[in-house]
Amino acid sequence: MKEYRIAAIPGDGIGAEVIEAGLRVLDALQEREEGFRLAVDSFPWGSDHYLEHGCMMPEGGLQALEKFDAIYFGSAGDPRVPDHITLWQLRLAICQGFDQYANVRPSRLLDGISSPLRGVGPERLNWIIVRENSEGEYSGIGGRSHRGTPLEVGTDVSVFTRKGVERIMRFAFDLARSRPRKMLTVVTKSNAQRHGMVMWDEIFEIVKADYGDVKTDKMLVDAMTTRMVLKPESIDVVVATNLHADILSDLAAALSGSMGIAPTANLNPEGDYPSMFEPIHGSAFDITGQGIANPIGALWTASMMLEHLGEAAAAGRLMTAIERVTNAGKALPRDLGGTATTLEVADAVIAAIHGAND
Ligand code: ATP
Numbered sequence: 001m002k003e004y005r006i007a008a009i010p011g012d013g014i015g016a017e018v019i020e021a022g023l024r025v026l027d028a029l030q031e032r033e034e035g036f037r038l039a040v041d042s043f044p045w046g047s048d049h050y051l052e053h054g055c056m057m058p059e060g061g062l063q064a065l066e067k068f069d070a071i072y073f074g075s076a077g078d079p080r081v082p083d084h085i086t087l088w089q090l091r092l093a094i095c096q097g098f099d100q101y102a103n104v105r106p107s108r109l110l111d112g113i114s115s116p117l118r119g120v121g122p123e124r125l126n127w128i129i130v131r132e133n134s135e136g137e138y139s140g141i142g143g144r145s146h147r148g149t150p151l152e153v154g155t156d157v158s159v160f161t162r163k164g165v166e167r168i169m170r171f172a173f174d175l176a177r178s179r180p181r182k183m184l185t186v187v188t189k190s191n192a193q194r195h196g197m198v199m200w201d202e203i204f205e206i207v208k209a210d211y212g213d214v215k216t217d218k219m220l221v222d223a224m225t226t227r228m229v230l231k232p233e234s235i236d237v238v239v240a241t242n243l244h245a246d247i248l249s250d251l252a253a254a255l256s257g258s259m260g261i262a263p264t265a266n267l268n269p270e271g272d273y274p275s276m277f278e279p280i281h282g283s284a285f286d287i288t289g290q291g292i293a294n295p296i297g298a299l300w301t302a303s304m305m306l307e308h309l310g311e312a313a314a315a316g317r318l319m320t321a322i323e324r325v326t327n328a329g330k331a332l333p334r335d336l337g338g339t340a341t342t343l344e345v346a347d348a349v350i351a352a353i354h355g356a357n358d
Contacts, residue, residue, distance in 0.1 A: 013283025015074020131245030260294025
């Protein structure tokens with residue numbers, strides 16, 4: 001029997017609640033599948049750890065994670081700790097430390113879920129946004145001087161490297177090529193940002209020459225938001241910078257039903273390091289502790305993790321079970337118009353897993 005080592009980092013806010021639900025469902029799934037086992041170790045890292053020890057994860061944290069096959073992450077963010085600390089000391093430390101340069105964010109309408117876009121059904125909204133996840137606007141380069149004086153300066157430098165841009169373009173083209181419609185839209189802002197973004201566009205054109213079978217087009221990021229709303233069927237795979245894709249994928253999540261549904265994978269495609277899987281939503285302090293968070297984003301994320309581990313049958317069974325629940329409409333969480341708690345949704349998915357092939 002194959003065994004995969006999973007590092008679970010539930011983190012802060014509703015992250016901890018949805019990962020608990022996700023682990024419960026994964027447990028049920030491995031009972032049903034029988035072909036593999038998941039050995040899960042949980043790491044209590046996040047804002048409580050910071051408040052107690054002064055760091056989001058202990059020294060040596062990355063080395064501890066390195067021996068795992070995948071990381072299952074909840075969220076980092078807490079009103080008591082500045083956002084740049086929670087983000088940089090945990091999630092970004094892992095993404096950058098493990099060179100998880102491809103962030104993959106699928107959006108589609110699950111069975112039974114309707115879009116806030118009038119008249120848009122599942123056949124018109126089925127996208128994958130590929131986010132450059134290692135540099136760009138989130139490179140961490142910049143600084144502040146003359147703090148607290150009228151001369152104070154703050155800078156954040158967007159960094160684009162030929163290597164970084166080329167590898168994310170190739171990843172996106174390969175992904176587009178693997179999908180039936182074989183379409184790729186590159187998002188840019190090269191009209192206003194005339195150095196890094198112009199290089200981004202040029203490298204896209206160079207890589208494109210190797211993918212004659214993929215249809216391509218180019219959009220300014222501002223125009224892309226309106227296209228997502230007005231012509232969702234014209235989009236297949238999208239590649240965008242770290243910041244642009246961060247924003248576009250929140251919009252994509254809302255258009256496909258709720259922030260609570262959407263999954264994401266932070267991939268190190270070469271497999272030199274573990275990849276990390278997380279729902280796209282954050283800690284959602286407004287609903288933390290109430291047990292009402294939608295766990296579907298964390299469950300879809302778990303399905304992406306299984307797919308990545310090579311367990312496509314289990315990944316498919318989990319998605320089928322999730323969609324049985326969304327389609328039946330009886331155990332929906334509040335953000336989808338129901339009254340089910342986080343664990344009630346998870347239990348409904350578990351029941352569907354046990355019945356999925358009956
Ligand atoms: P962070 O700063 O960590 O990104 P946030 O609270 O600013 O967190 P999100 O957590 O992404 O942002 O969520 C924005 C809003 O969407 C939340 O306030 C919440 O109302 C809703 N939301 C997000 N995720 C879920 C979920 N899983 N279930 C229900 N509602 C959710």
